[in-house]
Amino acid sequence: MIERRRRRTTRPGLAGARRFVGVAGVLLAACGPAPGEGMAALTGATVIDVVSGRSQLDAVVLVRDGHVVAVGSADEVVVPRGADVTDLGGRWIVPGLIDTHAHLQPWGLALALRYGVTSVRDLHDGVALADTLRAVAMRQPSPRLFLAVAMLDAPPSTYPDAFLLDSPDSAEVAVGRLVEHRAAWVKVYTRITPDILAAVIGAARMHHLPVAAHLGLTDAITATHLGVTSIEHLSGIPEAAGDSVALFAAHAKGFFAGWTAFEKSWSSLDPAALAMVARELAAQRVFLVPTLVLHETFSRLDDSTVLRSPGLAAVPDSARRNWNVAAMIKRAGWRSADYPAFRAARPVQDRFVRDFVASGGRVAAGTDASNQLLVPGATVHTEMELLEHAGLTPLDALRSATYWAADMMRTDSLGRLRPGAAADLIVLRADPLVDIRNTRRIERVMLGGKWVQR
Numbered sequence: 075m076i077e078r079r080r081r082r083t084t085r086p087g088l089a090g091a092r093r094f095v096g097v098a099g100v101l102l103a104a105c106g107p108a109p110g111e112g113m114a115a116l117t118g119a120t121v122i123d124v125v126s127g128r129s130q131l132d133a134v135v136l137v138r139d140g141h142v143v144a145v146g147s148a149d150e151v152v153v154p155r156g157a158d159v160t161d162l163g164g165r166w167i168v169p170g171l172i173d174t175h176a177h178l179q180p181w182g183l184a185l186a187l188r189y190g191v192t193s194v195r196d197l198h199d200g201v202a203l204a205d206t207l208r209a210v211a212m213r214q215p216s217p218r219l220f221l222a223v224a225m226l227d228a229p230p231s232t233y234p235d236a237f238l239l240d241s242p243d244s245a246e247v248a249v250g251r252l253v254e255h256r257a258a259w260v261k262v263y264t265r266i267t268p269d270i271l272a273a274v275i276g277a278a279r280m281h282h283l284p285v286a287a288h289l290g291l292t293d294a295i296t297a298t299h300l301g302v303t304s305i306e307h308l309s310g311i312p313e314a315a316g317d318s319v320a321l322f323a324a325h326a327k328g329f330f331a332g333w334t335a336f337e338k339s340w341s342s343l344d345p346a347a348l349a350m351v352a353r354e355l356a357a358q359r360v361f362l363v364p365t366l367v368l369h370e371t372f373s374r375l376d377d378s379t380v381l382r383s384p385g386l387a388a389v390p391d392s393a394r395r396n397w398n399v400a401a402m403i404k405r406a407g408w409r410s411a412d413y414p415a416f417r418a419a420r421p422v423q424d425r426f427v428r429d430f431v432a433s434g435g436r437v438a439a440g441t442d443a444s445n446q447l448l449v450p451g452a453t454v455h456t457e458m459e460l461l462e463h464a465g466l467t468p469l470d471a472l473r474s475a476t477y478w479a480a481d482m483m484r485t486d487s488l489g490r491l492r493p494g495a496a497a498d499l500i501v502l503r504a505d506p507l508v509d510i511r512n513t514r515r516i517e518r519v520m521l522g523g524k525w526v527q528r
């Protein structure tokens with residue numbers, strides 16, 4: 075339960091501290107710049123502490139040099155003289171959002187930021203595009219980028235710009251290439267077998283790099299025991315809970331053959347076997363990036379309203395042409411009977427995610443944007459809504475895009491608002507803990523202490 079109405083109390087010690095700050099302020103005024111010079115003070119809003127789950131009414135957030143300096147009640151935190159005060163009465167403040175599974179193009183950076191996404195883990199774009207994204211992010215306000223640069227896959231890979239390795243012996247060289255290109259993550263793809271995965275994880279550890287896995291020829295339990303940090307798209311889970319032989323054969327045929335068989339397999343999996351996999355993955359502390367928005371979108375490609383969704387208006391025409399949804403469907407070989415089968419997977423996937431979180435597992439919001447029909451930024455909000463629909467509380471849905479995501483990315487300076495954290499935050503017009511859809515009601519976005527949207 076969320077503590078919504080914390081009573082304001084004045085503790086004597088704090089009142090003393092306040093007096094002291096006041097006296098110090100007067101002294102400083104006599105001999106130098108005001109103590110609040112260069113500081114931003116956000117006052118009056120309700121700050122949601124996503125870690126504790128408590129809401130601080132009438133809060134003060136002090137920001138300086140891109141970081142949060144203080145956050146607390148108006149009784150506890152004094153606004154120093156000279157600070158630039160922004161009154162945010164009647165608003166809510168939450169940490170900036172993190173999209174933990176994206177494949178962005180340069181046009182998506184500003185768009186993601188407008189939707190309050192202040193950090194992005196990008197899991198494959200190829201070397202050239204990764205360099206372009208970095209260059210654009212230097213020139214204009216952009217989400218913080220955590221790039222996997224190029225995925226690792228075994229031949230024949232789905233993507234021509236993947237780095238290929240056909241045996242465990244090539245793992246060190248492949249990971250070394252990623253390090254040369256300043257990758258922050260190692261991403262492995264569907265053709266990676268357990269022996270190669272073990273070698274990749276070993277090489278990644280030498281460089282302190284976490285490993286994200288879109289599994290195909292390795293099941294999720296095996297990958298987790300080998301030490302992957304995150305499992306993408308719920309991949310490898312039907313393979314762990316059901317008939318892995320048939321699914322591995324489909325993955326070996328090709329990407330879409332594997333995806334189609336995998337997606338269709340969910341509805342016939344044994345619920346008890348799935349629940350056991352959920353508990354085991356949660357116990358092993360692996361992060362799940364379910365990308366429910368991807369499963370949901372692909373399951374509704376026969377629904378013309380998906381193709382006309384209002385968020386798509388923000389996508390440049392050239393990008394929409396590149397998507398060529400009809401050509402993708404043709405490549406995949408999907409027919410009208412496939413979509414109801416995909417839709418039958420959805421409640422089973424939802425139950426799996428719910429079981430995983432109920433067992434103490436942590437999920438991170440990821441979107442696969444800007445692949446076909448997945449709009450950068452907007453889809454993070456859809457993902458939180460889908461996670462709530464799957465049975466998570468609004469707070470846990472918000473955690474998936476904030477501090478759980480940051481924990482997965484091994485950073486405690488993002489995804490939460492506390493002294494020392496990056497001042498990445500969004501100001502909302504309504505309470506997201508009442509309705510997670512309120513995360514879309516963005517009034518302002520702050521990135522590294524600067525308003526980038528208001």
Ligand SMILES: [Zn+2]
Nearest residue numbers: 175177197442
């Ligand atoms: Zn992806």
